[in-house]
Amino acid sequence: MYRFVWRQLPGPLPVRILLSLALGVAVLAALYLVVFPALEPILSVEDITLGP
Amino acid sequence: MGLGAVIRVATRVVAEIFLTLGLLVVAFVVYLLIWSDVQSAHAQSRLRATFEAQVEQAHRVHAVGPGVTTVVAPAPDTGSAVGVMTIPRLGDDWSWVMVEGVADADLAKGPGHFPGTAMPGQPGNFAVAGHRATHGEPFAHLDGLRRGDEVVVETTTDTYTYVVDRSEIVSPDLVSVLDPVPGQPDARPKRALLTLVTCNPRWGSSERLIVTGHLRGRAILAEED
Numbered sequence: 001m002y003r004f005v006w007r008q009l010p011g012p013l014p015v016r017i018l019l020s021l022a023l024g025v026a027v028l029a030a031l032y033l034v035v036f037p038a039l040e041p042i043l044s045v046e047d048i049t050l051g052p
Numbered sequence: 053m054g055l056g057a058v059i060r061v062a063t064r065v066v067a068e069i070f071l072t073l074g075l076l077v078v079a080f081v082v083y084l085l086i087w088s089d090v091q092s093a094h095a096q097s098r099l100r101a102t103f104e105a106q107v108e109q110a111h112r113v114h115a116v117g118p119g120v121t122t123v124v125a126p127a128p129d130t131g132s133a134v135g136v137m138t139i140p141r142l143g144d145d146w147s148w149v150m151v152e153g154v155a156d157a158d159l160a161k162g163p164g165h166f167p168g169t170a171m172p173g174q175p176g177n178f179a180v181a182g183h184r185a186t187h188g189e190p191f192a193h194l195d196g197l198r199r200g201d202e203v204v205v206e207t208t209t210d211t212y213t214y215v216v217d218r219s220e221i222v223s224p225d226l227v228s229v230l231d232p233v234p235g236q237p238d239a240r241p242k243r244a245l246l247t248l249v250t251c252n253p254r255w256g257s258s259e260r261l262i263v264t265g266h267l268r269g270r271a272i273l274a275e276e277d
Contacts, residue, residue: 041156046251046257047251
């Protein structure tokens with residue numbers, strides 16, 4: 001998978017490194033801004049309010 | 053493609069899947085332990101700026117002098133500031149802007165006031181929930197509070213000092229601790245009480261840690277019937 005993505009990246013080595021870093025940042029941003037906030041209520045470590 | 057090549061490819065795919073899952077778990081732990089604290093600190097600084105502006109405005113309105121009767125303000129909108137809580141026992145710099153509401157989004161910003169419970173200083177039960185781990189963990193060391201400790205609540209117009217009476221560990225469904233007179237759902241409150249709620253154990257959800265107190269001064273004058 002990682003090798004496949006690497007092969008798809010165009011350009012010489014420095015460009016590929018920059019592109020792969022940008023891809024990594026984009027994936028992290030998607031995780032932190034969308035995926036994890038949505039997952040948190042399900043996986044949260046604590047529940048602090050009271051309710052029946 | 054020979055059998056050996058198939059096995060090599062399959063092994064690599066499985067290895068990459070496990071590597072990816074491992075990275076995801078690490079990223080989620082970093083999200084909970086660090087990112088949620090950063091987010092709540094950010095929310096707190098915005099809330100504090102708004103709150104301080106409101107205090108300044110309230111002072112200007114009340115600048116006519118002492119003796120002005122305080123109007124009981126209605127509850128603020130969900131997610132906006134209710135007041136600032138300071139607890140000297142938890143550290144000199146322990147100061148949090150409380151927000152209205154106890155939904156996940158509210159509690160991610162800071163301690164949340166249970167909607168429908170009394171406002172600060174009013175007769176009834178001023179009840180506040182806060183995270184004990186993650187999201188800035190305001191109530192991380194709530195178990196360190198002792199009888200007689202002060203909990204100071206500053207609103208835009210007034211400062212109220214509550215005194216801690218006791219702490220106890222209860223079941224998560226014991227909503228009666230939030231009653232205006234705890235345990236007596238129909239009683240009319242005369243005293244102004246404080247109830248702080250967080251999870252117990254820290255990092256767990258099986259129980260709740262409850263710290264109760266009463267408003268200093270005025271509260272002692274009237275006992276409930």
